[in-house]
Amino acid sequence: MRQLPEDKFNRRRLISTYFSVVVSISIVLFLTGIIGILLINSKKVADHFKEQIVMTIYIEDSAKEIELKQLQKTLTINSATKKVNFVSKEEASKRHANEIGEEFMEFLGYNPLLNSVDVYFKASFLNPAMVSKLSKDIELYTYVNEVVYDKPLLELLDENIKKITFWMLLASVVFIFVAVLLINSSIRLSIYSKRLIIKTMQLVGATKKFIRGPFIKTHLLMSTLGSIIAMLGMAAFTYEIQNRFPELKIFENPYEPALVFAGVFVLGLGITLISTFFATQRYLNLRTDAVN
Numbered sequence: 235m236r237q238l239p240e241d242k243f244n245r246r247r248l249i250s251t252y253f254s255v256v257v258s259i260s261i262v263l264f265l266t267g268i269i270g271i272l273l274i275n276s277k278k279v280a281d282h283f284k285e286q287i288v289m290t291i292y293i294e295d296s297a298k299e300i301e302l303k304q305l306q307k308t309l310t311i312n313s314a315t316k317k318v319n320f321v322s323k324e325e326a327s328k329r330h331a332n333e334i335g336e337e338f339m340e341f342l343g344y345n346p347l348l349n350s351v352d353v354y355f356k357a358s359f360l361n362p363a364m365v366s367k368l369s370k371d372i373e374l375y376t377y378v379n380e381v382v383y384d385k386p387l388l389e390l391l392d393e394n395i396k397k398i399t400f401w402m403l404l405a406s407v408v409f410i411f412v413a414v415l416l417i418n419s420s421i422r423l424s425i426y427s428k429r430l431i432i433k434t435m436q437l438v439g440a441t442k443k444f445i446r447g448p449f450i451k452t453h454l455l456m457s458t459l460g461s462i463i464a465m466l467g468m469a470a471f472t473y474e475i476q477n478r479f480p481e482l483k484i485f486e487n488p489y490e491p492a493l494v495f496a497g498v499f500v501l502g503l504g505i506t507l508i509s510t511f512f513a514t515q516r517y518l519n520l521r522t523d524a525v526n
Contacts, residue, residue, distance in 0.1 A: 251424045252456060254420060254423075255453070255460070257460070258416050258417060259456065259457055259460030259461065259464070259506070261464075262417060263413065263460060263461055263464035263465075263498050263501065263502050264463075264464040265409055266406070266413050266498060267464055267468040267494055267495070267498040268471055269405050270406060271468065271471075271472055271484075271491060272402060273399075273402045273406050274491075274493070274494060275482060275490070276398065276402055278482045278483065278484070279482065280357070280395045281358075282481050282482055284360045284391060284392075284395075285316060285355065285356070285481075287354075287383065287384060287387065287388055287391070288352050288353065288354055288383065289352070289353045289355075289368070289369065289381065289382070289383040290351070290352050290381070290383065291305070291350060291352075291353065291380075292348045292349075292350050292380045292381075292382070293305075293350060293351065293377060294377045294378070294379050297377035301375075301377050302320075302377075305351065305372075305378075306318055306320060306351060309351065312368075313359065314355050314356055314359035315353060315354070315355060315356070316355055316356045317353075317354040318351060318352070318354075319351070319354075320349070320350075320351055320352075321350045321351070321352060322349055323347045324345070326347045326348075326349075326350065327347055330347070360388070360392075361392055362385070362388050362389050362392055365383060365385075365388060366385075369381045410501070413501065414505055417457075417502070417505045417509060418505065418513075421453055421509040421513055425449060425513040425514055426513075426517075428449075432514065433517065436518060445518065446511065446515070446518070449510055450507065450510045450511065450514075453507075453509075453510045454507065457503050457505075457506035461502040461503070464502070465495050465498060468494070468495065468498070469495075472491060
């Protein structure tokens with residue numbers, strides 16, 4: 235039996251409506267999930283950047299080896315220290331030569347650089363006051379030429395970490411609100427196209443529960459599909475971030491990303507269930523002459 239053109243049109247419109255609902259759910263849940271992952275890992279991100287700040291101690295050429303070893307030991311046992319690296323003047327000259335693209339010692343005839351010690355700090359201890367005090371204490375050593383660190387960057391980083399966390403939290407709330415609006419609008423539009431079917435079934439004696447059931451089942455299936463697509467995108471994003479920044483150790487505690495993934499799935503199902511219930515209820519409660 236051949237399908238009428240009108241039937242083909244209705245079928246294509248139905249598929250298009252379902253497709254738009256799935257796409258809306260997947261995109262909104264994906265963005266919400268990404269914000270959730272970033273929010274949970276915001277402390278790790280902040281700690282990562284804080285631990286990249288280095289304090290460099292330049293040592294006089296007249297310094298004795300025992301004095302240098304004592305300085306390194308003092309810095310190493312400091313509870314705030316994460317790592318201490320000694321950089322010889324020869325190694326420093328090689329680094330500078332690579333950066334500027336030419337061997338500057340060839341035309342100078344000597345190495346003007348100094349031996350240095352690079353100090354990296356643990357993020358939980360790092361703050362401008364601590365680094366400033368340590369810097370002043372180290373400068374008192376007679377064999378220390380200079381202590382250098384990026385003070386403006388440290389102060390800016392310390393000041394903005396709380397702001398970034400606040401804005402990420404606010405963004406997550408906004409995305410959840412947007413998720414509710416968009417998913418609800420898509421589902422209401424989908425059910426609106428079947429309002430005549432809903433009223434017809436009601437007129438022939440079908441109960442509200444019987445009418446509502448298939449709509450809830452269909453939209454929950456679409457929500458599940460949209461959630462799976464969103465979670466696949468989130469998994470790819472998280473995996474890529476972990477590969478690019480292994481220091482973040484996102485999967486060190488697998489319960490954290492698992493919590494976000496579960497939250498996205500439950501959020502999608504919850505919004506869909508509530509939206510479908512109230513959207514169908516609206517047309518079930520309308521008078522027959524008000525449906526059109």
